[in-house]
Amino acid sequence: MPVNSTHYLFLSLLLFSIGIMGALMRRNAIIIFMCIELMLNAVNLLLVAFSKIYGDADAQLFVFFIMVVAAAEVAVGLAIIVMMYRKVHSVDINILNRLKH
Amino acid sequence: MDIYDILFWVLSAIAVSCALGVILSRNPVNSVMFLILTFFAISGHYILMNAQFLAIVNVIVYAGAIMVLFLFVIMLMNLNADVEPQKGQLVQLAGVISGGVLFLVVLAGIKSARPVTIDKAASDIGLITNLGKVLFTKYVLPFEISSVLFLSAMIGAIVIGKKEDAKPIAPRDEEL
Incomplete structure (x- = not known):
């Protein structure tokens, strides 16, 4: 069976679900952040696949902008995690349920 | 195949x-x-x-x-060092x-x-020539806006990550 669009849909959905599972399972804030990156990449893969199928360059530019936003997001998010580590000396998200130290 | x-x-x-x-x-x-x-x-x-x-x-x-x-x-x-406390088995199962x-x-x-x-x-859609043409004609405004986004993210990361005692603050009560 040759590869068609359904294969890419399944692969992307599988990667996205793994990202969701990781974000729900783990307590380390950095790992949760990495799972969010994994979900973003699953969506990127699907956008590139449909760009290939329909011969359209717009989807690849959307992927480019998603990468731009993800890079900015990682910079700010890791700064927040570092600041939180300085305050409470842990990256455990269960400590963050009070919003006040 | x-x-x-x-x-x-x-x-x-x-x-x-x-x-x-x-x-x-x-x-x-x-x-x-x-x-x-x-x-x-x-x-x-x-x-x-x-x-x-x-x-x-x-x-x-x-x-x-x-x-x-x-x-x-x-x-x-x-x-x-793997010292991370794990979530309970029930919570992990619920996540899965x-x-x-x-x-x-x-x-x-x-x-x-x-x-x-x-x-x-x-196909040559993904080559940088074609993407650059589309990027700088159709999507030039989002491209410029994303540069502003990067600037604000950079400033935000520096402000958040800065040590708080770098600036002179009044001594708190417990330090006196």
Whole structure:
């Protein structure tokens, strides 16, 4: 069976679900952040696949902008995690349920 | 089963198994390494689909810059000893079940989607010439706005990450 669009849909959905599972399972804030990156990449893969199928360059530019936003997001998010580590000396998200130290 | 299909299945197997390694490994440094491997597999998919520019950008930006930033923060916090307290078994099971239910629901939604065959011939859509033309004509405003976004993200990261006692503050009560 040759590869068609359904294969890419399944692969992307599988990667996205793994990202969701990781974000729900783990307590380390950095790992949760990495799972969010994994979900973003699953969506990127699907956008590139449909760009290939329909011969359209717009989807690849959307992927480019998603990468731009993800890079900015990682910079700010890791700064927040570092600041939180300085305050409470842990990256455990269960400590963050009070919003006040 | 030509070379495209074989490469698709090999890269998909690498991507999915390394993604499982990200969420299952106990050591955060191992998670970062697995995530880098996942990104390389996804870059392989991009090359397979003639998106060469995105493949290179994915390797440079994600596997190069972002993951080094993650690794740097992990080593800065000295988290490479696996001392992370685990969630209870029940919570982990609930996470797996919720993710699996999401998978099944969307799977049921896309199961009946009409499969579209992929033209496996090489195309030049993903080359930087074509992408640059579209980027600087149709999407020039979002491109400029994203530069403002980067500037604000940079300033925000510096302000958040700055040590608080770098600025002169009045001594607090408990220090007196």
